[in-house]
Amino acid sequence: MFEIKTAQSNASSAEALWLDLQQQLAGQDYQFGFVMGHHSRIPLLADLPMCNYAAHWIGGSSCFGVITEHGVFLKQDSVAVLMIRDEDGHYGSASAVIEHQDIAKATQQALTQALQKAGRPYQVPELVWCMQPPGTEEAVLGQIEKLLGKKVPVYGGSSADDDVSGLWVQYDGQAIYQQAVVIAVLYPSVAISHFFHSGYIPTQHKGIVTKAQGRLLHEIDNKPAVDVYSSWLNKKITANYMQETTLTPLGSVIEQDQLDLPLYMLSLPIDFHSDGTIELFAEVEEGKELCLMSSETPRLLSRTGTMCDCARSVLPQQKVSGGIIIFCGACLLSIKEQMGLVYENVCTSLDGAPFLIAFTFGEQGYAVDQTNRHGNLMYATVLFGEDDADC
Template sequence: MSGADTTRVLEELDSLAGDASTADFVFLFYGQGHDDTAIADFVRRRLSTAAVVGGTSCSGVMTADGLAGPDSIGMLTVADPDGAYGAASAPLGDDPAAAAEVALNAALDAADCSGELPELVWVFQPPGQEEAVIEGLRRIVGDRCPILGGSSADDDVSGRWRQLGPDGPLVDHVVVGVLFSSGGIGVAFQGGYEPTGASGVVTALGRTSDDGGSSATLDGRHILEIDGEPAVDVYNRWLGDTLDHNVVASGGNILEATTLSPLAVDAGKIDEVAHFRLIHPAAVTPKGGLTTFASVDVGTRLYGMRGDRERLVRRVGKVAAAAAASTSVSEAAGALIVYCGGCLLAVGDDAGQVARTAAESLAGAPLLGCFTFGEQGMLLGQNVHANLMISAIVFGR
């Protein structure tokens, strides 16, 4: 549902969802402009017994009917009395990995499944510390079950993103859900880009403090050099010298200019088909480095990638179909789609087709889609954080 009056939109959404108070697990996403107090009140009144996860989504949400607009709120409810579900949150603080551990253990306790391995772990956090969050979650579940989720987003990367947990909207928290479904869950996590043939090795990274002193650690999101040259010079050469020359010389934002030309790390092959963990360059630094929305290590080989609108629209259907085809799902009861907010902005006027393509792959099953500024999922058996990715969770009956 869409509209600027948060309370009214929630009431309309509640009437469409049936008796939401009987739900066991709820995904709830909304545009950045909505009133957190009204959302918190709705969660307390109508969803007090459910495990609730969600948060803000870039430009609102999507359903099978299309994009709902920046003032929209979307809710996907899971009623599964034979399953077990839990959700919890923790402030990220100075140790995001430890916070993730706390939230996951609390979610397992809420599901009355302490010490058990869930079918799926859901995670939602602000952009910036996703690798540490994944590390904390993996300390408990490793790669024995998929960790899937996203980084909360706003409409213009101004920092108005929030997370949503059982206690309502939050800022700078990690929210974790655990799902033990009786009907089975299928998941898929893919990107919609192909390699250009260009590649190079990271030879230097920046450090976490400006003075670069001995106390500073390497910053995996600040690539200083590729193959011994300034990173921006190598990257711009791969792009055919298309970056703004003033930005290359002095630094500046390149987020929009690089959405269809990201970097990537080779994650391995399935049936001789290469899969990649995508990395979105965000800015050029004054010293010729690149800042990114995902981390790399010195010695990592980076690949130049390319995509286009049509490929990004088609890919969401393939991802949804792959999740629905899981052996755990006999019939799709509903689905959640996580679609990168950068990809959404890149497809422009074709954005409405993203929802329709996903819906066609799910044969009429209800779906909710959110748009994120970072995506987490399982690639070739390893839980990772990446950018510009698409994922799907399909619930079986």
């Protein structure tokens, strides 16, 4: 039997939160739990026996709140869980604190323990889910790929707060962390499908990265990056960079020989430095082409429903038990008052099936070039079917 169920609470105390979950989950047992909520509420979980409901958990903080099939909860007081009952499946999760900036070691430790807990240490999972603090994503993905290879889809979202002030947290079913890697491995008994994309299109403005280091973009076409970017926008950004750049990020070209059109992974400018350097929320590589990307509010609002349609179309008989959806927190901040349309689109696409939408500061997924990637302003959708995975 495979079943997905969600529960949500706006409780301000651990006792009230536990009562809400008990009433909605009806004391049933599950194999896996996914939990997201506002950074002020997730810490309440540390005082609750969440392992009474499921042995394996992954989660963390979401920008402003969450959305489920029951409604939009973005008033900075919500927590939501998505529970999977799958008696024929196997699941495992584990965490490791990042010590001395050794992200690779923490990732290896968390992944190895998750595989052991799933009882499948020598079998690659159908899907890996990761949760980590912003700034660690590329290293986490690189280490997962090193251990499991390139063909295992890795999805996730970096923990978030409301304003990039560093209040984000991660959760593993027992404890709360601010600098930890939490990894879940999934071997579901049903088919899964997934989709990772953005709601942005390229403009005519393009250039080559001639100097960069990690997430610091120094030069485009041998000119200060700030000057080039400002000329592309035809304006100089002077305040609140993230809100001003959300609709005009930079896109790195993904090589894909099978497609005629170039594909882009997005990087969001978050700070401009006096030396002409742009600080980004994702790494860029020297020698790669960058393009100024563009989007509009209607496209951002409709994209999640469209992605659910795409993911559902490849499930057996298009049957869906539910899904986990990652939505960029920066996109949320630019269209927060209109998120009811996103809710309606997803409900329609999934025919009322349970879902949880979380808002993250960095998105991870399996891109169309069959590579696990980290990007900004992206959407990630993982849907679970109803038929056996072997169908």
